């Protein structure tokens with residue numbers, strides 16, 4: 104919410120005669136709140152002793168003197184309001200001043216030069232430029248144009264009517280709902296998607312306004328005109344819509360009836376105009392007074408329409424247009440006084456957000472469906488109709504994206520529909536079966552399924568290994584027990600025989616050789632040596648240790664058992680035979696190697712001999728005939744080709 108008093112600005116219309124300039128001065132020194140001083144020229148008709156005040160000072164947010172350009176007016180007054188409208192707040196800019204003080208020139212602009220464009224076309228230009236720049240929201244713009252003449256509203260944008268008089272235009276009436284919101288019946292809203300379309304609407308409205316002028320009605324002078332830009336914005340996918348309105352108001356001339364000096368129809372008009380401006384003043388006085396509970400908005404159509412702009416949800420700005428000529432001094436002072444009162448009014452602008460009804464309906468429909476599904480689940484009610492193709496496809500997409508999601512916390516949300524839940528399970532099962540048949544590369548989420556498959560297979564492997572280990576341990580224990588019995592028997596036999604001889608004796612038949620109290624030699628071992636056996640045992644032990652991850656040391660009892668195991672193994676005879684064959688082959692290979700070495704040595708000796716002969720031959724070369732050289736060369740070549 105933005106709390107702000109109505110901002111007031113003054114604009115002085117260029118005067119025709121230069122000498123008129125001396126009747127006012129602008130004090131820009133007071134930077135924050137510049138002041139306009141209106142000096143009353145001394146009237147000799149009042150006599151030399153004159154108690155009348157000679158000057159009046161009024162403070163404004165800013166004062167634009169005669170040379171102020173339209174662009175400066177837009178930049179300083181209208182642009183900030185347009186920005187707040189783009190942000191979602193309501194805005195109003197109204198021009199107040201006597202006839203011909205420059206209200207229409209300021210709000211709509213002059214027709215002669217492009218640079219004379221007023222606040223309305225410049226604001227439209229600015230708004231559409233901003234909308235184009237901002238792609239984060241979806242904007243919709245509508246335009247309405249209302250004229251209030253003699254307390255009657257007319258729709259200036261109705262395309263069905265070719266207006267020749269104001270009465271030809273559709274009449275707009277004010278309706279108020281129980282929440283005191285104002286609705287304008289018969290006021291058409293026209294969508295404008297571009298600046299050009301909006302400007303065309305402005306042109307249509309202004310043309311209707313001119314055509315509808317009665318000979319008595321000097322158009323803008325006696326009517327109030329409200330050009331409104333309705334802007335709604337929404338973020339894509341969001342149900343929240345922001346709506347804001349910008350009223351650009353060109354009020355009727357504020358001169359007093361007494362001064363107009365008119366009668367007949369013009370007097371009636373003047374009374375209406377004065378009445379509506381009088382009511383506007385009443386509203387403003389009421390609003391500027393603290394603790395006033397009743398604000399007389401309903402007294403006139405104009406105050407009803409601008410209800411929100413005055414003391415309500417709106418950022419409001421007033422431009423006091425002044426024609427500071429001597430004959431207009433009183434009117435100018437009156438305009439400035441009015442502005443000072445307006446400056447006291449505090450508005451509270453809020454963001455106008457509402458939920459898009461269409462999206463709201465869709466959201467509620469979805470919620471109803473979800474609740475129905477939940478209810479069916481809780482009451483056990485079965486839904487029998489099959490899921491549609493589209494539903495199945497959507498479910499499968501959901502499952503795939505769920506499986507591919509790296510986030511372990513992600514959830515598969517399918518609602519409370521049992522049919523969907525069942526389908527999810529079936530689909531997952533199918534994916535897992537496919538993976539088992541075709542391997543991991545076939546599935547799009549192989550990683551996930553790998554994890555699923557890896558766990559149990561490792562577990563199984565461990566279990567099997569443990570079982571084998573347990574089995575082996577049992578076998579070993581049995582064998583060790585058997586061995587112990589054998590040992591005991593042998594010891595007993597030894598003991599009894601030594602007892603017979605009367606001396607201790609180590610016999611060839613003794614099952615236990617020295618250095619081996621466990622009596623391993625007594626076993627008919629088929630392995631070549633004990634050293635080789637123990638290395639095999641160590642290797643196997645380390646293999647087992649590596650496979651199972653269980654720390655295990657091979658005890659002596661286990662070594663014994665291992666020897667027995669080797670001996671009794673079905674393949675032990677074959678292994679032994681193979682060993683013999685290998686031994687035989689080894690000795691053959693050894694003797695072959697020796698004969699090869701002998702041949703090499705012979706070749707070496709022959710080579711040495713040849714080299715010696717070669718040297719001798721070189722010495723004879725000087726005296727030998729050429730046929731001998733050829734012969735020697737031939738013999739060299741044949742020698743070189745001998746194997747080394």
Ligand SMILES: Nc1ncnc2c1ncn2[C@@H]1O[C@H](COP(=O)(O)OP(=O)(O)OP(=O)(O)O)[C@@H](O)[C@H]1O
Pocket residue numbers: 115116117169200201202203204205206207208209213323324325354355356357424
């Ligand atoms: N700042 C300005 N610079 C140049 N010309 C101006 C300026 N203000 C007003 N005028 C001219 O003065 C004349 C009267 O101005 P305008 O019609 O805007 O007054 P008004 O206050 O709207 O009068 P009415 O109450 O009759 O509607 C027009 O011809 C307009 O072009």
